[in-house]
Amino acid sequence: MLELLAQTALNATYAASYIALVAVGLVLIFGVMGVINFAHGELFMLGAYAVVALYADLQLNFMMAVMVGLAFVGCVGLLMERALFRPLRDNPLGGLVASIGFLLILQALVVMGFGVRMEHIPPVTQEVIAFSDRVRFPLSRLYVVVAAVVLLTALWLFLKRTRFGWALRASAQDPEAAALQGISINQTARIAMFIGAGLAGVAGALTAPLVSVNPLMGHSVIVTAFIVIIVGGIGSLEGAVVAAVAYAFVHTIVTTFYDGVIADIVGLSLMLLVLIVKPHGLFGTAERA
Amino acid sequence: MLLEVKGASVAYNKVVAMRQVSMQVPEGGIVTIIGANGAGKTSTLRAISGLVRLFAGEIHFGGRRIDGLPPEKIVAAGIAHVPEGRRVFPQMTVEENLRTGAFLRRDRQEIETDLEKVFARFPRLKERRRQLASTMSGGEQQMLAIGRALMAKPRLLLLDEPSMGLAPVIVEEIARIIKEIAAGGVPVILVEQNAELALSLADYAYVLETGNLALEGRASELHENEHVRRAYLGI
């Protein structure tokens, strides 16, 4: 029993790590720009395909492929900011619709480039850390956990300690008041979009050898998107980050003990509960202007 | 003149909020804009700081045309705006709010000196420097909003209804601080519905009525003006 628990905890930690990366990017984009990025799952998918192209096909070093995946998807985020979200800034619904259109374009491009088949990606390492006979953790999963911890810690320090981190938090709390402090909305939007997309991309890249990579793999992210955005609420970026990480853990623990459908139901119920008790989200305070 | 507004007009969705407004702000002292609800006072300040665009007219600051520039460029030019309703960052601490006011500055040491100056001017902010802004009282938030604007080291300070919703003692304290700021060499544009307060503080005053400039003159003279007394001072 104890061993089952230990094994489940390890699996949940792994799953929560990459879901947290995806969810945190989403709340960052929502917090700063006020748009729900429906294409976020496809950014995750693009990160996985960066690994297909660079690591599986071109046989580059895996870490290198992951780094390029992060940067490349981050740049796709910049493109989205400039081409979709900026022209539609005063129209959050427009941003949402545009991101749905963009999602379909990304899927089509990937199908054109790679086909609809499931990609086979050679394992990065076969090594397994064996705590006991029945408690085993593949090293490749540990990489994902370590990367997530490092990246999320870096993001936290960025938000709390740096000038641009403060600018991001200020724009999320009150975009107009932030503009009156000399903070450029275009600039914070770019930073949020690069980081948010980059985190989704890196999550996709890191997990590519461990999941089935196909052009539709981003779909499941959409439910997550709604839940974390509502639970995280509006106002506090740090709060939203914490909520996203917490949600990732709850969801994966329920998934491992029961299944994914129940986990979504639990997630949605939590969302409703939060909406009833705290209509602006767990850490939200003010209404967006 | 430090600031010149020439025939500035603003509209929201084709509804005109400000028509052909012209104003001048000298290098020192306090200029006030008074008027009833919806007269266009806030719109005037928002036009100056670039939050809304003019559809006609020009704004010049320090000899340079600034209308059409984005807000961050106008802050960089030296205009700090304390918006209506204070608008402090609720989930940031007092100190973080103040430092955010210095976002565009790179002179690290002077920022520290200025932070100490703000704390000296508002001792209550110093006591609460690690407290979240959302947990502060209305008067404290107003002081924080003013302190945050001062951290930008402005050449002109815009204040939108700093007395709104505050108890008389706090209003007196804020009034004293506004005088100190102006005496310290930073000219102020003060928007107020509290005309008595505004005219007692200011050197020069503009009266807005439904988006039009109705009257202007020395504050002491407007204070004695028959129309102003009846419409704004309730005498």
Ligand SMILES: Nc1ncnc2c1ncn2[C@@H]1O[C@H](COP(=O)(O)OP(=O)(O)OP(=O)(O)O)[C@@H](O)[C@H]1O
């Ligand atoms: N964002 C907006 N959208 C549409 N109309 C607006 C907007 N902001 C202001 N207005 C309108 O413009 C006019 C001037 O408003 P403004 O806020 O400048 O007045 P004010 O003098 O500051 O009033 P108050 O004393 O109530 O703050 C009003 O008729 C108002 O309804």
Ligand SMILES: [Mg+2]
């Ligand atoms: Mg107003």
